[in-house]
Amino acid sequence: MDKNHNDIFALESDLKRAIQGDVRFDSFSKTLYSTDASIYQMEPIGVVLPRDTDDVLASMEIAKSAGIPIMPRGGGTSLAGQTVNHALVLDFSKYMNRVLEVNYEERWARVQPGIVLDDLNRNLLEEKRVRYGPDPSTSNRACIGGGIGNNSCGAHSLVYGKTSDQVLEIEAVLSNATKINFGPLSPGELEKKLTKQDFEGNIYREVLNIAQSNSTEIESNYPKISRRISGYNLDSLLGNSATNMADIVVGSEGTLCMVTEATVKLVKTPRYTGLCIVHFSDLAVACAATTPILKHDPSAVELIDSMLIERTRQSPAFSRLMKFIDGQPKAVLIVEFSGETPSEISKRLTSFKVDLQRQSLGYAWLNITDKIEQQKVWSIRKAGLGLLMSIRGNNKPIPFVEDTAVDPSRLGEFVRR
Ligand SMILES: Cc1cc2nc3c(=O)[nH]c(=O)nc-3n(C[C@H](O)[C@H](O)[C@H](O)COP(=O)(O)OP(=O)(O)OC[C@H]3O[C@@H](n4cnc5c(N)ncnc54)[C@H](O)[C@@H]3O)c2cc1C
Known part of the structure; x- marks a missing residue:
């Protein structure tokens, strides 16, 4: 994608007008965001640090009109180049990093994607003896959104599984610059989604069709090991009584949508x-x-x-x-x-x-x-x-x-x- 100087200048101006958060197109910032923990280096078109979901919606709308790719980023600790690209990079870690709600009885928390895993755990009351389960080695700098992107897990995956086992619901911004909520749907609720004549209805129809028409391949070729994290989790849509499109977002490495909120399970910590x-x-x-x-x-x-x-x-x-x-x-x-x-x-x-x-x-x-x-x-x-x-x-x-x-x-x- 080749953009000339004027296009880039117009893009930066549009973003600065529309966004409450930070918009950075200077060469120092672009150099900073050219790397993550991997060996790859690619300079972004520009960087946005959104303050809220409206900023994410506006960024998506502007990127869509300009015809440029857009890429979410958390702590940037990925090892395979997931967060470097010639794209508009949205860094969620600076502002969208709050705990929004915690329910200790039902053991879940609703959080913004930029919260660092250790910070989330520090925010939880010690006497309740709960924590967020996935614990990658980078938990002191990696964010929930990045863990969702990579389907991360850590030393305790034997008991807490992967991120896909811990995410209940997701709020996200789609490529058409609209907001969506993904959560568990009963067969009746799914039926209603499938009849919707809009982008959301399309997503449900298309994704389920891909999973079902490839079910034999998926069932025979997806490795049956608990730490498999590669590829879209299409297997999660087969043979389940409740369909949850959030399962597909987990592990999608930022290719499907921008997660703006996530409701995640909390696990009981052992004494x-x-x-x-x-x-x-x-x-x-x-x-x-x-x-x-x-x-x-x-x-x-x-x-x-x-x-x-x-x-x-x-x-x-x-x-x-x-x-x-x-x-x-x-x-x-x-x-x-x-x-x-x-x-x-x-x-x-x-x-x-x-x-x-x-x-x-x-x-x-x-x-x-x-x-x-x-x-x-x-x-x-x-x-x-x-x-x-x-x-x-x-x-x-x-x-x-x-x-x-x-x-x-x-x-x-x-x-x-
Ligand atoms: C020393 C070291 C040790 C590691 N150990 C482990 C380990 O034990 N287990 C493990 O699983 N991984 C490990 N990793 C890899 C990495 O740290 C984890 O996968 C971590 O969870 C990534 O989080 P992050 O916030 O840095 O994500 P990022 O690297 O910023 O992003 C990861 C992916 O998520 C996407 N993403 C980010 N935010 C959003 C959003 N809001 N919406 C949608 N997509 C989004 C990005 O586009 C990208 O594709 C390790 C890395 C290093 C450098």
Whole structure:
């Protein structure tokens, strides 16, 4: 899409007239928004920081009239170039970052897309013991909207699933610059939507038609693994009594609409947790051990390999946190158990260790029940990529093939190959 200088100037002026938020077309801002956490760089046409849904509607209307692409952005922590493009970028993180409503009894929160995940959790009353479930490593800077775009999940996906398991309803701005609400529809409500002779009716008819006419392919070829996040979630529309178009928005990487509000579930947090750090002298053996480990119903299983252990030992900030590593393992698995009493945790850790020893899985099994010590372990896991990138010199790991999802039962074989 080639736009000349006058077109761009007119676009900027139109946006400045229509928008309450910020409009940035200066080269410094465009350079800032040319990158995200990926290796890709593309300069945007301009940047809008909307203050509210009306700003999003106006931006969409202006972009549509000018015939230019438009792209939403949250924290910009995507690793595969999702938030860089020659487009009008809408950054939701500066102003549209509020908690709008919380219902503790029914356990849900209505939020704006630019709220950072950790900020949402900090906003919730501690005594209610609830939190937003998905916890990607970037939770201190990644936003709800970005998590919806990427269908993010984190260390606790075993218990809380992916973002698609946590989103109840979505308010969004569509490409025709109108607002829409997506939520669960009963068969009767869906029938009514299907008869509507407007853009919304079209969406329901077209999307359901795509899902139904490809149902055989979808059912046989969509991988049946819990952490699959690639592609549109067309499988969610098949064989369900309630249809929810929000399921299709989750994981759509900003290609379908701009989310302006989301109602998300809150999950109950466990009273107590305990970790077992299982040490392995072989990486593939550690990966293969996840299958027997999962039989113990842990709340998280995460791997730290020898390269990350080495980097952490050399990092002045993190080396003092590495007291939980025994010897020179090729990998450790952090296995977390959750429960309502300390004795429940203690029993689970004991039977877990006995079972692993019986199967000769690992060479050392360190239990950690102290809360602060557990946080230190998680902080290293969360800092993983940053620590790897801190390797001195020009030879750095390059993150560009991300989120390969493998059935845990084949993980050992996958890593060995
Ligand atoms: C070190 C590191 C560790 C990571 N660890 C994890 C991990 O453990 N698990 C995981 O899932 N991911 C992980 N990621 C990837 C990324 O951090 C997450 O996917 C995160 O949830 C993205 O949030 P964000 O706000 O940065 O989104 P962005 O990168 O800003 O956007 C992500 C996508 O969402 C779209 N989007 C943003 N806002 C909206 C909106 N309002 N409406 C519609 N679409 C929108 C964007 O267009 C884009 O396609 C990691 C990344 C890094 C750099």
